[in-house]
Amino acid sequence: MLIFHLGLLPTSVFSLLAIVALVLSFVMLGSHWLKNHVYSFAAESWVIAFLSASVGYYGHYEELYFIAILTALFRGSLLPYLLLRLVDRLGIEREFTPLLKPASSMMIGAFLVIFAYGVAEALGRRLDLPSGIAVLALTCMFSLVLIGFLLMVLRSEAISHILGLLVIENGIFLGSQILVPGMPLLLELVILFDLLVIVMTFGILVRYLKVHAGATSSRALQKLVG
Amino acid sequence: MSSLITILWGVPTAAIIAILLLNRPRAAEYLNLMAAIVVFGAAVTLLLIAPDRSLVLGGGYLILAPLGNWVELCVAIVYLLASLYAVGYMRLLRKEESRLPLFYALMAGFALTMLVAPLMNNPGLYWIVIDLTTIVSAFLVGFEREAESVEAAWKYIVIVSAGLSLALLGIVLFYWGGTLHLGPVYAMTWANLTASAPFMPKALLLLAFLLVLVGFGTKVGLAPMHTWLPDAHSEGPAPVSAMLSAALLNTAMLGIVRFLGVVQGGGVGLLGRTALVVLGALSLFLAAFFIIRQTGAKRLMAYSSVEHMGIVALGFGFGGVLGVAGAMYHMLNHSLAKSHMFFGSGNMMRAYGSKEMSAVRSILSFYPISGFLWLLGAVAITGAPPFGLFLSEITIMRGGLQGPNAWAVWVMGLLLILIFIAFLNHFRAMAFGDEPESGAEPTLKLSLWNTLPLGLTLAAVLVLGFWWPSALWRFFAAAAHRGLP
Numbered sequence: 065m066l067i068f069h070l071g072l073l074p075t076s077v078f079s080l081l082a083i084v085a086l087v088l089s090f091v092m093l094g095s096h097w098l099k100n101h102v103y104s105f106a107a108e109s110w111v112i113a114f115l116s117a118s119v120g121y122y123g124h125y126e127e128l129y130f131i132a133i134l135t136a137l138f139r140g141s142l143l144p145y146l147l148l149r150l151v152d153r154l155g156i157e158r159e160f161t162p163l164l165k166p167a168s169s170m171m172i173g174a175f176l177v178i179f180a181y182g183v184a185e186a187l188g189r190r191l192d193l194p195s196g197i198a199v200l201a202l203t204c205m206f207s208l209v210l211i212g213f214l215l216m217v218l219r220s221e222a223i224s225h226i227l228g229l230l231v232i233e234n235g236i237f238l239g240s241q242i243l244v245p246g247m248p249l250l251l252e253l254v255i256l257f258d259l260l261v262i263v264m265t266f267g268i269l270v271r272y273l274k275v276h277a278g279a280t281s282s283r284a285l286q287k288l289v290g
Numbered sequence: 291m292s293s294l295i296t297i298l299w300g301v302p303t304a305a306i307i308a309i310l311l312l313n314r315p316r317a318a319e320y321l322n323l324m325a326a327i328v329v330f331g332a333a334v335t336l337l338l339i340a341p342d343r344s345l346v347l348g349g350g351y352l353i354l355a356p357l358g359n360w361v362e363l364c365v366a367i368v369y370l371l372a373s374l375y376a377v378g379y380m381r382l383l384r385k386e387e388s389r390l391p392l393f394y395a396l397m398a399g400f401a402l403t404m405l406v407a408p409l410m411n412n413p414g415l416y417w418i419v420i421d422l423t424t425i426v427s428a429f430l431v432g433f434e435r436e437a438e439s440v441e442a443a444w445k446y447i448v449i450v451s452a453g454l455s456l457a458l459l460g461i462v463l464f465y466w467g468g469t470l471h472l473g474p475v476y477a478m479t480w481a482n483l484t485a486s487a488p489f490m491p492k493a494l495l496l497l498a499f500l501l502v503l504v505g506f507g508t509k510v511g512l513a514p515m516h517t518w519l520p521d522a523h524s525e526g527p528a529p530v531s532a533m534l535s536a537a538l539l540n541t542a543m544l545g546i547v548r549f550l551g552v553v554q555g556g557g558v559g560l561l562g563r564t565a566l567v568v569l570g571a572l573s574l575f576l577a578a579f580f581i582i583r584q585t586g587a588k589r590l591m592a593y594s595s596v597e598h599m600g601i602v603a604l605g606f607g608f609g610g611v612l613g614v615a616g617a618m619y620h621m622l623n624h625s626l627a628k629s630h631m632f633f634g635s636g637n638m639m640r641a642y643g644s645k646e647m648s649a650v651r652s653i654l655s656f657y658p659i660s661g662f663l664w665l666l667g668a669v670a671i672t673g674a675p676p677f678g679l680f681l682s683e684i685t686i687m688r689g690g691l692q693g694p695n696a697w698a699v700w701v702m703g704l705l706l707i708l709i710f711i712a713f714l715n716h717f718r719a720m721a722f723g724d725e726p727e728s729g730a731e732p733t734l735k736l737s738l739w740n741t742l743p744l745g746l747t748l749a750a751v752l753v754l755g756f757w758w759p760s761a762l763w764r765f766f767a768a769a770a771h772r773g774l775p
Contacts, residue, residue, distance in 0.1 A: 183497075190493040191470070209459060216452060225448050232455045236462060243466045246475030251414040255458075258418050262451060265425045269432065269444050277437040285441045288521040290580070290589070 074122040075197050078242055081115040082204040085238055086177070089211045089231055093173045094166045096159045101227050102147045105234070109139035112238050119245050127249045128241075135237075138256050143230065143263055147223065150267050154274060156221060163218045173211050180206035201242035208235025222270045222280040226263065233259060291340070291354065292347055295409065297332040298362070301325045302402040306395045315390035319377045322394040326366075326373035329405065333359075333366035342768040346411055350477060353411035356769035360618055361408040361544045364625045368537040369401040371629045371743050375636070376529035378739025382640045383527070386434065393433060393527075400426045400533060404541050411479050413461050413548075417454065420509060420542055424450045427534060431526040442525035449518040450509055457505020457545070463498035464552070467491070480548055487556035495556045502549045503565055509542035512569045512603060513576040516596045520580070523592035524645070528636025531588060535595040535632065536625040543599065543621070547606050560694065567607035567695045573600030574705040582712040587635040587647045590716060591628065594671060597709055598624045604702055605686040612689030615766035620682035623754055627671045627679055630747035634664030637740050638720075641732040650720045660736050661721065663744040668717040670751050672710040678754030 070078075088111065091104040113136035120128030151157075164172070184202035193199065212232030216225050237255075240247055273280050277287075305325035309318045337359050344355035376397065380390055403423040410416035424447055432443030464483055467490035468476065476482055487495060508515040523531045546566065553562045577597035584590045598620070605617025637660050642650045653661030670677035683706065690699040 187491075187493060187497070190491045205459070209455070212455075213452070216448075222444065229448070229451055229455065232452065233458075236455065236459050239459075240462045240466075244462060244469060244474075246469065247462075247465060248412075248414070248478055251412070251418075251478065254415065254418050258421055261425060262421070262447075265428065265447065269428065269440070269447060272432060272435065272440045273444055276435050276440045285444070287438050287441055288445070288525070290520075290583070290585070 070122065070195065070197065074118065077118050078115065078197055079200055081111050081118070082200060082238060082242070085111045085234070086204050086207055089208055090170055090173055092215060092227065092231065093169045093211065096162055096166065098151050098156060098158060098221070098223055099148065101224070102144050102151065105227055105230055106140055106144035108234055110136055112234060112241065113140055115238065116241050119241050123245050125245050128245060131252050134256055138260060139234070142260070146263055146267060147226065150270060151223060154223070154270065154280060156223065156280070159219050159221055159224060169214070169218055172214060176210040176214060177203070177207045180210060198243065201239050205235050205239025208232065208238065220282045222273060226266045291345065294332050294336050295352065298329060298336070298405050299402060301328045302398045302405065305398045309391050309395045309398065313391045315387055318391040318394040322398050323373045323377065325398055326370040326401070329401070330366045330370040333363045337363050342765070350479065351411055351415070352409050353480065354409065356765060357544060357547060357618070358408040360621070361540050362405060364540050364621055365401065365404045365537045368533055368625050368629055371747060372529040372532045373397070375532070375633045375743040378737055379528050379636050396426060396430050397529070400430060404537055407541050408544055413464070413480060413483065414478055416545060417458055417461055420545065421451070421454055423538055423541065427530070427538065430530040431522045433527060433530070439525040442521040446518045446522040453508025453515055454505050456501050460498045460501030460505060463494060463501065467494050467498065480552065483552045484555055487552050490556055492556065492558050495553055496558045496561060499549055499553045499558065499562050500565060503546055503569070506542050506545040507569055510539050510546065510599050511596050512599060513573040513596060516573065516576070519596060520589045520592040523595060524586055524588035528632050528639070532629040532632040535592065536628040539595060539599050540621050540625065543602055550606065563607045563609055564695060566603050567698045570600040570603030570607055571698050571701050573597065573603065574702060578705045578708045578712070581709055584716065585647060586645050587639060587650065588632070588645060590647070591631045591635055594631070594713065595628060598628065601683060601686060601702070604698060605689065608686065608690040608693045608695060610689050610692060611767050611770045612685055612692065614770035615763065616682050616685030616689055618766050618769065619758070620679065620686065623678035623682050623751060626747045626751045627667060627677070630667040630744055630751070631671055633743050634660065634667055637736055638664065641734045641736065647716055647720060651723055652725055654721050656732055657736060660741045660744060663741070663748055665717055665721050666748055667744070668714060670748065672713045673706055674710065676752065676755045678751045681755055681758060
């Protein structure tokens with residue numbers, strides 16, 4: 065496996081990029097302005113694109129360059145553009161009813177990262193993994209998934225829910241680039257495409273919500289219970 | 291074989307294109323119905339001529355396995371019944387007349403995604419197709435563009451997408467575990483994952499399976515991930531509810547069962563099966579209480595789906611020949627009976643103009659045929675003899691008594707009795723309760739299109755209750771013996 069015989073430089077590059085991606089998700093936790101969320105999501109996607117490219121370079125997986133370009137184009141440019149357009153159309157600039165203050169949500173995020181490290185470390189010990197990069201990749205993957213769920217739970221705007229989901233997907237993608245760079249190309253392509261379709265579907269449904277239900281906040285969507 | 295698959299996938303695709311090109315409501319109805327009839331024929335033929343073992347086709351991307359073919363048949367049956375019923379039902383929605391071609395195109399597309407998923411040999415591609423079913427069906431749920439239906443569609447797609455992302459995480463972990471044995475690059479197939487499972491560490495295998503279980507469990511509607519289900523199933527048009535409940539849930543259950551087959555060889559099979567049994571029992575428990583206190587007719591049916599998916603989960607969780615055979619038989623019985631119940635509630639909803647059961651009264655005097663069939667359907671869906679669901683539930687319970695999770699059989703029995711009482715109590719009120727106030731009597735006349743599907747489904751469930759074909763029994767036993775996927 066690639067990650068078992070890496071030099072010092074590639075290990076540091078991978079670790080740095082993975083940690084930058086994790087830090088960017090804390091930007092989302094700490095800000096209530098929707099545009100900031102979209103920008104940090106875009107930045108995170110670009111970081112992941114660089115990660116794909118560097119895994120491709122050091123591991124000699126040529127097809128990963130292709131994936132990196134697509135990631136930068138789709139996740140890093142097209143999706144943020146669509147989301148920004150949606151934010152403008154709906155005229156919502158920020159979350160007005162956050163459940164917790166930024167500081168408290170970042171604290172919870174920090175605890176989630178520690179929990180993710182605990183799980184990754186335990187898994188690494190059972191597997192006798194010789195390198196720390198695998199544990200780091202697992203930690204970043206689990207943390208991003210958990211933080212994505214946290215974003216969905218704490219925020220009530222529909223766009224925030226989309227962004228939370230995208231953070232989860234980014235996390236899984238980041239982890240899979242380091243852990244399983246040999247994952248079939250077809251699968252990665254289809255997942256990228258699937259993500260695009262999902263975001264467009266979300267966009268259509270959010271506009272339906274605005275027109276037919278009169279609200280896009282989950283606090284206002286309380287008609288169906290029991 | 292491959293020509294049959296071409297028919298199964300090609301005919302709905304052709305129907306979608308033709309419907310959109312012609313863009314005429316009546317043509318759309320009949321094109322969709324014809325596609326459904328052809329698909330049904332192809333699915334039956336597939337089941338008859340496919341061998342008892344799994345067969346890999348299409349350059350390794352397609353798999354024909356007994357369980358997959360069985361789910362394919364269930365989907366085809368429900369698609370046919372829903373298409374038949376949709377003709378009459380959608381004509382009752384006058385204001386949607388001009389959008390009917392769009393509706394039927396989406397419906398054929400929804401059926402197409404559900405016909406593709408069971409035949410995927412690559413777990414990742416299977417995951418993606420399941421994700422696509424969510425996208426297509428979300429538009430069908432929100433089709434009427436009422437505030438409630440858009441809200442339901444939104445909640446459906448958010449909750450299910452979030453849940454499915456956990457399943458993707460699980461699949462990535464499974465593939466990673468496989469690289470420890472098969473090397474960094476290998477084809478992601480069910481067979482490869484099964485082969486490498488014994489070499490994966492147990493902790494990793496269990497973590498990956500639980501993630502997949504929660505992920506696809508969200509789509510199946512197992513408690514406590516079921517929260518989207520009552521909303522989506524009650525707010526879409528009735529034929530869509532039937533397809534969601536009777537076909538889609540089985541398609542997602544297939545994923546859980548296949549991954550259960552993968553971990554079986556890795557030494558955590560029992561833990562995985564117990565996890566499935568616990569989720570199944572929890573679903574029954576939760577469904578029972580929501581059924582007791584329910585006021586909406588279609589929400590009642592939706593919670594009944596949670597209940598029946600719990601039963602199917604119990605069957606596969608118990609395992610063994612009896613458990614698996616019972617669960618597979620229950621899939622078919624539930625598909626038929628639940629379609630029936632949704633068709634019936636669709637009729638009553640249109641007739642009385644309300645989704646609330648309190649508005650529906652004296653169904654037997656106003657609608658002697660349709661009301662009577664619906665009432666009989668309620669007896670069938672609660673698992674009373676002589677209907678098919680009774681047989682399959684008893685078989686699952688017998689299977690459970692032989693296994694290590696026998697406690698769940700007692701829980702299941704108790705909760706089934708509770709559900710039987712509560713469910714039929716609602717129907718007692720609707721059939722024999724107080725007369726409606728004068729002026730509230732329904733005036734709508736139901737056509738043959740509205741009642742015929744009810745009669746067909748009930749007859750089928752009745753036949754399956756008296757006669758469990760021995761060929762079918764051998765087929766289930768073969769599926770159970772040769773491991774699950």
